[in-house]
Amino acid sequence: MTETEIKWWQQAVVYQVYPRSFQDTNEDGIGDLPGIIAHLDYLKALGIDVIWLNPVYQSPNDDNGYDISDYQRIASDFGTMADFDKLLAAAHQRGLKLIMDLVVNHTSDEHAWFKQSRASRDNPYRNFYFWRAGQGDKAPNNWDSAFGGSAWQYDAQTQDYYLHTFSTKQPDLNWENPKLRQSIYDMMNWWLEKGIDGFRMDVINQISKRPGLPDGPLKPHSQFGDSQVTNGPRVHEFLREMHQQVLSRADIMTVGETHGVTPADGLKYAGRDRHELDMIFEFQHLRLDNSQHGFGKWSTRKTPLVALKQVINEWQTGLHGEAWNSLFWNNHDTPRAVSRFGNDSPQYRDRSAKMLATCLHLLQGTPYIYQGEEIGMTNAHFKQLADYRDIETLNAYDELVTSQHQLTATDMMARIEANSRDNSRTPMQWDATTHAGFSAVQPWLRVNDNYKTINVAAALADHQSVWYYYQKLIALRHQQPLVTLGDFKLLAPADEAVFMYERHWQDQTWLIICNFTATTIKRQLESLKTAQSRLIIGNYPTDTGDKLRPYEARVYAL
CATH class of the missing domain: 3.20.20.80 (Glycosidases)
Structure with missing residues (x-):
């Protein structure tokens, strides 16, 4: 691209x-x-x-x-x-x-489609939703709702169950129709x-x-x-x-x-x-x-x-x-x-x-x-x-x-x-x-x-x-094509404290370093940089080299 x-x-x-x-x-x-x-x-x-x-x-x-x-x-x-x-x-x-x-x-169960659907078994809107007969007082299948309980609600008017994978007031639409x-x-x-x-x-x-x-x-x-x-x-x-x-x-x-x-x-x-x-x-x-x-x-x-x-x-x-x-x-x-x-x-x-x-x-x-x-x-x-x-x-x-x-x-x-x-x-x-x-x-x-x-x-x-x-950060995205177009390379994947990656596009490479901890830690950061590296943005006012302060973020153009 x-x-x-x-x-x-x-x-x-x-x-x-x-x-x-x-x-x-x-x-x-x-x-x-x-x-x-x-x-x-x-x-x-x-x-x-x-x-x-x-x-x-x-x-x-x-x-x-x-x-x-x-x-x-x-x-x-x-x-x-x-x-x-x-x-x-x-x-x-x-x-x-x-x-x-x-x-x-x-x-919603208050939508006009559903009101028609539950009116009778032969209503033209019946098949806009999932209606199924239960087995006695048992739901048509064992599906759970994302909000807890069964995903089926019994409706006394037509003596069938309707499917709701969320709230009982959120009947699922039947896209097969x-x-x-x-x-x-x-x-x-x-x-x-x-x-x-x-x-x-x-x-x-x-x-x-x-x-x-x-x-x-x-x-x-x-x-x-x-x-x-x-x-x-x-x-x-x-x-x-x-x-x-x-x-x-x-x-x-x-x-x-x-x-x-x-x-x-x-x-x-x-x-x-x-x-x-x-x-x-x-x-x-x-x-x-x-x-x-x-x-x-x-x-x-x-x-x-x-x-x-x-x-x-x-x-x-x-x-x-x-x-x-x-x-x-x-x-x-x-x-x-x-x-x-x-x-x-x-x-x-x-x-x-x-x-x-x-x-x-x-x-x-x-x-x-x-x-x-x-x-x-x-x-x-x-x-x-x-x-x-x-x-x-x-x-x-x-x-x-x-x-x-x-x-x-x-x-x-x-x-x-x-x-x-x-x-x-x-x-x-x-x-x-x-x-x-x-x-x-x-x-x-x-x-x-x-x-x-x-x-x-x-x-x-x-x-x-x-x-x-x-x-x-928003301005950087608008101004720098690398942010949109560059590829991604994860560095130090096993590091449990630092998220570090590179973005590369054409002749540009950016290094992004993020400390996810509340402690000051040392990493070999200087070895990743070049003589021409410059700090683009960071959340501390100064650069302390290989020492990363709590929750520090730095972005370098290499």
Whole structure:
């Protein structure tokens, strides 16, 4: 690939907005579309190119908008379609693109399609979903829901079960039905005609289930990666059809959320000549700290650096020249990056946030910044279950503590504090005023207690802050073709403390060095450099040669 062959989304940086927690303007405690419009200049100043908007469609909010009841209406919590049109126009006026969250593995049980589907067994919409007869009071198969319990819900009206691989209010759509697929393509084209710039596709590799829906291996507390519901036999056929019917008709970007994939799968979903997706989100690097005792994500383990480097190396080298990587440490479903991979103590939060940004943004791929990441927002560290709102968190507590007594309340709360999705969903911390400047009233979810010191106003006032460091990294990507085009070479793969790699393009080589520990360590760094080496960026003001300080990051042009 040459500079002239670069697609716009390959050189772009994406900023993920979780609308419910971004900015409230109508004083109901919930973020809204006018709140996003109010901060577009802030995002433009940061240097990002694309806004990814989490779902703003009409929804009863059983799973915070991922249970959609109408794909072509805006939820009243967020505003109106006129507000959306203003947002899109205002973003485009600033040279910012906007992509929508596409949730088509399932709908809400309040969607018109499902209401028709459950009305009678011979309803024309019945086959838009998976309806099966049980065996007495036994579900049609042994599949678990990702949110706990069976993936089947009995419906008394027609005396059948419907499939829901997530909440009971999120019935799975039946992509085997061509009428369902066409309805989805029509909806997607409707959004493209409005002028949006692409789609992030929720759990898109689950749209093809195993024929006959057979029993499968039980995976406690997580359906992700289960061979029965991911990477099914027709998923690539469906995506190629979607590409032909929708995606190929506009110059847009697409990224698919794909749990349980390998680099070999990545080449299938996002290969240059596959005509499916532009890139995918893989989650191998986010599974490395999972529990080794059957509790899935509910763990307090730290991610082992050697394993993390191995996974990133496999994706960087496995896709190079053939497909495109997405780069991310966190999103709306995961803990905050600085708390998970770095150190969120007052002593090290700033350094480790900058180190993590350096390590990620200089890899090959499109970086995604989750709102608040650019100021080093941390996990919520809520101590009481009553402070949490996330359905997955509450269901897991009920299952592991209340129902099955597998964990004590104290143990489970420590796991929730480390891993609840609400860690990333606390309101954006704009300033040190009440409720962090997010709202004039009590927000839908508590603000993190550290908002008085960690907020946008404080970050913008300090030119050494995490925010300005992100701004510099984004500028490097835009200015230096090596960041987009260069190949990747992992150095010292067995080093348990330092992540070190090279990027090379034409006659340029960059050396990236990141200390993932809170200790000062020595490495033979001078031997890797040349007489002409120069420091491009780093998170300490001086260069101490072979000595790496806590959470230090350095980038050299050799």
